[in-house]
Every structure is written in structure tokens, then in C-alpha cells.
Amino acid sequence: MRRESQNILLVLLGGALLKISLTGDYLRYVKPSLQPWLIVAGLVMIGLAGFAIVRDIRAGQATDQHEHGSRSPWMLLLPVFAIFLIAPPALGxxxxxxxxxxxxxxxxxxxxxxxxxxxxxxxxxxxxxxxxxxxxxxxxxxxxxxxxxxxxxxxxxxxxxxxxxxxxxxxxxxxxxxxxxxxxxxxxxxxxxxxxxxxxxxxxxxxxxxxxxxxxxxxxxxxxxxxxxxxxx
Missing domain, CATH: 2.40.50 (OB fold (Dihydrolipoamide Acetyltransferase, E2P))
Structure with missing residues (x-):
């Protein structure tokens, strides 16, 4: 997976965590006391992605890693899209x-x-x-x-x-x-x-x-x- 794709994936995953944490949707999945940890995890992911993007821009290039590798990391986007588009309901x-x-x-x-x-x-x-x-x-x-x-x-x-x-x-x-x-x-x-x-x-x-x-x-x-x-x- 290219470095640009890795950064985008981190931003999306972090954004999904922040979305469910701040809208209250996280209560469908975890107990209320875990909300601060979800917010911190989302901010850390977005921060890491931002740091990597700035570093690559300053370097003048995005390092290509495993360009012809497996597509399996993109499977991580499926739960992200599910959260953004069709968030599963609470258990019933x-x-x-x-x-x-x-x-x-x-x-x-x-x-x-x-x-x-x-x-x-x-x-x-x-x-x-x-x-x-x-x-x-x-x-x-x-x-x-x-x-x-x-x-x-x-x-x-x-x-x-x-x-x-x-x-x-x-x-x-x-x-x-x-x-x-x-x-x-x-x-x-x-x-x-x-x-x-x-x-x-x-x-x-x-x-x-x-x-x-x-x-x-x-x-x-x-x-x-x-x-x-x-x-x-």
C-alpha cells in the first residue's frame, strides 16, 4: 500500500472514531466510560497521519512501500464506511x-x-x-x-x-x-x-x-x- 493511501486510511479511521465518540453512536458498541479513550485514539490516528503527510511534503516525495502488495489493508475501510453510511444499530x-x-x-x-x-x-x-x-x-x-x-x-x-x-x-x-x-x-x-x-x-x-x-x-x-x-x- 502506498504511503499516501496509508495516511488516508489513518485519517478515515481516526475520523470514524471521533464521529461515533462525539455523536453518541459509540454507545451502540461500548460502555460510556470508554468515550475519552475513543476520542484520544481518534486524535492520535489523525495526528499521526498529519505528521506523516507533512513529513512527506517536506521530503518532496511519498515513499512507495509494497506498491504491488496485497489489497487486504483496504478491507479496513469496510467498517469505516459502515460507520459513516449505515451505522449498525444497538443489539436488540x-x-x-x-x-x-x-x-x-x-x-x-x-x-x-x-x-x-x-x-x-x-x-x-x-x-x-x-x-x-x-x-x-x-x-x-x-x-x-x-x-x-x-x-x-x-x-x-x-x-x-x-x-x-x-x-x-x-x-x-x-x-x-x-x-x-x-x-x-x-x-x-x-x-x-x-x-x-x-x-x-x-x-x-x-x-x-x-x-x-x-x-x-x-x-x-x-x-x-x-x-x-x-x-x-
Whole structure:
């Protein structure tokens, strides 16, 4: 690949990183705490390309390296064009249905769960709700109405679920957090529709036999816009 082509490739790769970092699209791929590192990486790539371009201009020529070599480095442009033109969406219902087995959530680090937030129907993250269902032996959830947000999944024609993807670092390690919705009103909602529900847990429904997926009886179901950050951490 010619040196001019290498410099252009660096500029495009750095520009793609800066674009997704500054527009918020990076949240489709990694957790929020990685944004500064993506910005730094993009600036470094563009800076290296700029330095190389200035050096070649001052030298009066662009050194030709492997002019007849492999075209494989140009394959790096494919994800760049994908980001600029057709950025892939965040993981959704397809990822949930492909990975059916959820398994029990990890035990919490604290010995006791803090009390649920006050209010008639406190908002809980899906991950927190499922962890409490499996590990909280006080039964506090059995007597409380809670609010949950997620997207609709239809793993089978007879089943409707509310789901959220949880990531530790990036979308590559994402796992599904999901609950069964026992409501005919949810059955007609298209997959990937984002909703907020208020509902109550059916005690004893999260078992090893069903991969620890609890059942919730919704009281209200409201469609909401897709949040800027669709993942939980």
C-alpha cells in the first residue's frame, strides 16, 4: 500500500472514531466510560497521519512501500464506511432470541440488599430487578409494584418478554436480561418496541428450569422512545 493511501486510511479511521465518540453512536458498541479513550485514539490516528503527510511534503516525495502488495489493508475501510453510511444499530431482540440461555445473575457483592426506593412504583434497572428476584430472600419484591423499561421480544409465538442487554465492556460481551410478560396487551407489540411497564412479580417463577426468567404481571404498559443508551452495565 502506498504511503499516501496509508495516511488516508489513518485519517478515515481516526475520523470514524471521533464521529461515533462525539455523536453518541459509540454507545451502540461500548460502555460510556470508554468515550475519552475513543476520542484520544481518534486524535492520535489523525495526528499521526498529519505528521506523516507533512513529513512527506517536506521530503518532496511519498515513499512507495509494497506498491504491488496485497489489497487486504483496504478491507479496513469496510467498517469505516459502515460507520459513516449505515451505522449498525444497538443489539436488540434478534440477539436475545439467538442466545436463549440466560442463567442466574451473579450474586451481589453486598450481604444484604438495600431497601427498595420509596414510592408507589419505583423504577428499577432490569439487571437489579432480576438480581433481587434470584438472590433477595427477604421477599420484598413480592409485595411491591415496580417500573421497568426495556424492549419487546417474542421468543416464541406464545411468549412475550421484556428484555435489556447488559454489557461489561463492549457489545461483544453482551448478555440478555429478560422477564416474561403475562399480558395479552403485550402480545401485539412489535419486536424491539421500547416500553415502560408497571407490574408485580409472580413469586417463585424464576427457576433453574426456565433459566431464571421471572414472570411479571403488568398493570400498565406504555410505549416510550428508544433511550440514547440502550445497554445496562
Amino acid at each position: 431482540s434478534d440477539s436475545v432470541t439467538r442466545d436463549r440461555a440466560a442463567g442466574a445473575p451473579a450474586a451481589p457483592s453486598q450481604a444484604r440488599f438495600p431497601p427498595l426506593p420509596p414510592g408507589e412504583a419505583p423504577m428499577l434497572r432490569m439487571s437489579e430487578f432480576l438480581t433481587r428476584v434470584v438472590w433477595d430472600d427477604t421477599g420484598e419484591l413480592n409485595h411491591r409494584t415496580v417500573r421497568l423499561q426495556g424492549f419487546v421480544v417474542h421468543p416464541t409465538p406464545e411468549t412475550t418478554q421484556l428484555a435489556r442487554m447488559r454489557i461489561s465492556c463492549c457489545a461483544a460481551d453482551a448478555t440478555a436480561v429478560k422477564i416474561d410478560l403475562a399480558s395479552p396487551r403485550a402480545e401485539g407489540l412489535p419486536a424491539d418496541t421500547w416500553i415502560e411497564i408497571t407490574g408485580r412479580l409472580r413469586p417463585g417463577t424464576a427457576t433453574e428450569a426456565n433459566d431464571y426468567v421471572p414472570t411479571v404481571d403488568p398493570i400498565t404498559i406504555q410505549q416510550i422512545p428508544t433511550p440514547p443508551d440502550t445497554y445496562e452495565y
